[in-house]
Structures are given as C-alpha cells and as structure tokens.
Amino acid sequence: MKAIRSVTTGGPDTLELHELPTPQPGAGEVLIDVQAAGVNYPDTLIIRDLYQFLPPRPFTPGTEVAGTVAAAGEGVQRVRPGDRVFAILMQNGGFATHALAKENELLPLPADMSSEEAAAFLMTYGTSYYALKNRAALQPGETLLVLGAAGGVGSAAVQLGRTLGARVIAAVSSQEKADFCRTLGADDTLIYPRELDKESQKTLTRQIKDIAGSDGVQVAYDPVGGPWAEPVLRCMAWEGRYLVVGFPGGIPAPPWNLILLKSCQVVGVFWGAAVMRDLSQHLENVQELQQMVAEGHIRPQVTQTFPLEQTADALKLLESRQAKGKLVIVPG
Numbered sequence: 001m002k003a004i005r006s007v008t009t010g011g012p013d014t015l016e017l018h019e020l021p022t023p024q025p026g027a028g029e030v031l032i033d034v035q036a037a038g039v040n041y042p043d044t045l046i047i048r049d050l051y052q053f054l055p056p057r058p059f060t061p062g063t064e065v066a067g068t069v070a071a072a073g074e075g076v077q078r079v080r081p082g083d084r085v086f087a088i089l090m091q092n093g094g095f096a097t098h099a100l101a102k103e104n105e106l107l108p109l110p111a112d113m114s115s116e117e118a119a120a121f122l123m124t125y126g127t128s129y130y131a132l133k134n135r136a137a138l139q140p141g142e143t144l145l146v147l148g149a150a151g152g153v154g155s156a157a158v159q160l161g162r163t164l165g166a167r168v169i170a171a172v173s174s175q176e177k178a179d180f181c182r183t184l185g186a187d188d189t190l191i192y193p194r195e196l197d198k199e200s201q202k203t204l205t206r207q208i209k210d211i212a213g214s215d216g217v218q219v220a221y222d223p224v225g226g227p228w229a230e231p232v233l234r235c236m237a238w239e240g241r242y243l244v245v246g247f248p249g250g251i252p253a254p255p256w257n258l259i260l261l262k263s264c265q266v267v268g269v270f271w272g273a274a275v276m277r278d279l280s281q282h283l284e285n286v287q288e289l290q291q292m293v294a295e296g297h298i299r300p301q302v303t304q305t306f307p308l309e310q311t312a313d314a315l316k317l318l319e320s321r322q323a324k325g326k327l328v329i330v331p332g
C-alpha cells in the first residue's frame with residue numbers, strides 16, 4: 001500500500017510518500033480500500049504537534065475516509081468485504097490507499113453519495129450540526145453569523161443554518177468566497193480584511209451591526225478566532241450564544257465585560273470528544289444529516305480533488321486560505 005507519512009514535526013513539506021506492507025485487520029477491525037479522504041484543518045495542526053492528540057511518529061495523517069471494505073477482522077459482524085463505508089478514524093491513517101478502522105467507526109455509505117462527498121461529510125457537518133443543534137439550540141428566525149463561512153465547517157454551518165430556518169450572515173475574506181456562500185444559501189454576506197487591526201476591527205463591528213440590525217446576532221459560529229472574536233462579541237444579541245469552534249486566526253482574548261453586557265453565553269464545541277462521550281447522540285445527528293442530504297437541503301461541497309502524491313499541496317492550499325468548501329484526496 002501507499003501512505004503519506006509524518007516522519008518529523010513540521011508543515012506539509014515534511015510529509016513523505018512511503019510504500020508499506022498492507023496491514024491485516026485485527027479483532028474488531030476492518031481494512032478499508034480508501035477511495036477518498038477528506039482534508040481538514042486539524043490535519044495541518046496534527047503534523048506540527050499542535051493538535052489535541054499527539055500520535056507517535058511515524059504516522060499517517062487523515063481522519064476522514066470513504067471506500068470499500070477490503071477485509072474484516074475476527075468478530076466483525078456489521079460489515080463484509082465489498083461493502084461501501086465511510087468513517088472518522090480516531091487514530092488517523094486516512095491519507096493512504098488502505099486504512100484500518102474500528103468496526104464501530106464505520107457507517108454504511110448512502111447510495112446517493114459519491115465517495116468524495118462522503119469523505120467530505122462527517123467532520124464538517126457533524127461538527128456544525130452538533131454546534132448549532134446541541135450546543136446553541138438555534139431556532140427558526142434567529143440571526144446566525146458564520147465566520148470563515150466558505151471553509152469546511154463554515155460552509156456546512158451556512159447550509160445547516162438555512163435548513164434550520166435561521167437568517168444566515170456569511171462573513172469571509174474575499175468577494176470570491178462571498179459569492180460561493182451565496183450559492184450555499186447565505187442571506188447576507190460581508191467581507192473582512194485578511195488581517196485585522198484595531199481600525200478594521202471597528203469597521204467589522206459596524207458592518208455586522210448594519211446587517212444584523214438592532215437585535216444583533218443571536219448565534220455566532222466562530223471557527224476563526226484571533227482578532228475576529230471581539231467585533232463579533234460586540235454585536236451579540238441579548239442572551240445570544242457564541243460558539244467557539246476553532247482558532248486558525250489565533251486564540252482570542254476578548255474583553256470579558258462584553259459577555260456580561262450582552263448577557264450572552266460563550267459555548268465550547270469539541271465535536272470529536274462529544275462523539276466519544278455520547279455515541280447515540282452522534283448517530284442520531286448523522287441520521288438527521290443524511291435525511292437532510294436525501295431531501296436536498298445540504299450537500300458536501302467538494303471543490304477540488306488531489307491524488308495521494310499531492311496531499312501536501314492540498315494541505316498548503318487549505319492553510320493559505322485559498323480553499324473553498326472541502327478538498328479531497330483520491331488515492332486510487
């Protein structure tokens with residue numbers, strides 16, 4: 001098999017393509033013939049030892065795959081060789097032609113979804129649905145502001161916000177990304193600069209207030225952080241919910257008095273841990289998400305695919321903020 005290996009700590013250029021023996025699945029494990037692997041921002045962090053989990057090296061990054069069961073280990077009951085499946089691999093290994101998964105990580109791949117779409121589904125829609133439904137209890141008619149709205153989790157939040165009946169304001173760093181968010185169903189868009197100083201923070205606050213209106217933002221979805229957090233916090237509605245999702249822009253330290261003044265909640269979102277703590281809630285959410293796909297409300301936005309050899313290029317595109325929607329590796 002072929003696999004992308006992280007052999008030393010560092011950025012995408014430290015990754016190497018290796019030829020390895022194809023592993024045999026152990027008890028309770030399944031070997032997947034990987035047809036597509038989703039690229040997520042955490043992949044850029046884990047290879048730099050900047051993520052919550054630190055796998056021992058060398059390791060194969062990539063957590064989100066879709067493909068066919070190639071072999072099933074002892075005791076595996078729910079799937080058989082030949083079944084189409086998709087999965088989140090808690091122990092990584094996705095950027096490869098073959099990957100091992102635990103049986104309980106696998107879901108049957110819906111017939112109406114391609115492997116590329118399935119590999120672009122669970123992490124982003126799972127995170128954003130858990131955030132909007134379970135953490136913020138977003139209500140129809142509420143105003144939802146999404147930062148980084150053209151990115152992976154952001155584009156999922158835009159589609160889900162619309163589906164849940166919210167008025168969605170998509171905030172992004174370019175006109176091209178704003179146009180993309182319109183195609184996802186955003187009601188309004190706003191463009192912020194790629195870097196924010198004190199002056200542009202004030203401009204962003206004014207822009208959000210102008211669009212959100214006097215009631216402000218009931219739910220803010222923030223997968224960006226950094227200096228973007230303060231202007232958003234200044235626009236929160238009374239008793240609004242501010243969802244803390246990620247920090248590619250840095251870890252923010254906004255003035256805490258704003259939380260008191262708005263009587264708002266700052267709500268943490270850690271989807272991976274939530275899945276491990278409450279599998280039945282996760283499975284219920286996945287079922288509801290699949291229903292939304294079947295009804296045409298949401299659709300994974302695969303904007304570009306890359307062969308396995310170009311995995312580093314995909315990661316570079318993501319971290320340089322040039323990607324829209326989801327990038328997918330196609331190892332075959």
Ligand SMILES: NC(=O)c1ccc[n+]([C@@H]2O[C@H](COP(=O)([O-])OP(=O)(O)OC[C@H]3O[C@@H](n4cnc5c(N)ncnc54)[C@H](OP(=O)(O)O)[C@@H]3O)[C@@H](O)[C@H]2O)c1
Nearest residue numbers: 041148151152153172173223245246247248269270271321
């Ligand atoms: N909490 C959870 O459970 C969970 C689950 C999955 C992902 N995440 C986190 O969510 C964040 C987004 O993940 P993703 O896979 O959606 O990434 P993504 O597709 O790269 O989207 C991130 C967006 O953030 C914006 N951004 C602002 N400053 C940036 C910077 N310095 N570098 C890169 N992007 C920057 C970009 O939009 P603009 O150019 O428009 O600003 C970009 O589109 C990451 O921090 C990830 O770790 C959290």
